[in-house]
């Protein structure tokens with residue numbers, strides 16, 4: 001695999017030391033309103049089309065991707081090559097080489113985490129409710145559990161994928177204040193000056209508190225950029241994904257920056 005370089009981040013590459021990327025709407029087989037690379041099987045799309053799309057994404061990952069089934073909570077699912085049925089969980093973690101995880105979203109943030117200490121990876125679906133309830137902390141608890149310790153945050157890297165931005169995600173004032181009471185970095189305002197939430201900024205802030213060595217954050221807003229699915233913009237629509245492949249302990253075929 002090529003040596004990794006931040007300046008070379010393109011085609012949705014997540015900028016992590018292992019194979020990790022974010023998909024867009026392009027390159028799939030689903031028809032309107034799911035056109036075209038919809039990977040969600042719970043949004044009313046044709047099941048055969050979704051399976052084909054998941055196959056396309058798995059081909060890019062080089063391994064069969066296990067996509068999470070979000071419940072907007074903090075449940076964690078540990079995935080191995082033997083895992084048959086995935087639980088409802090907004091966090092999937094894996095420490096076995098060759099296991100690929102996918103976090104689906106359409107405005108919520110897909111977050112990919114790699115632990116250079118253990119080789120473990122996590123795929124997280126983080127929206128307003130998950131953030132408030134502690135889904136990032138749940139992911140980190142699982143990562144530290146696999147690692148067997150809390151030190152050396154510098155070996156952790158993460159990538160926050162395309163999501164609705166703080167200028168677009170208008171919410172009632174009470175909702176903003178509820179989330180901001182736990183995550184002050186989430187407090188935002190729309191271009192019109194009304195109450196809003198900045199979920200990706202709050203995630204980045206929380207990851208910094210865990211001492212991450214590096215956090216890459218997408219600059220794309222799903223609500224503004226029609227190359228991504230947006231539930232708020234389109235209502236009935238598909239989901240894109242963040243995908244990360246576990247390479248096992250010490251396994252990082254890509255050289256970190």
Ligand SMILES: [Zn+2]
Pocket residue numbers: 164165166167168169221222223224
């Ligand atoms: Zn926006």
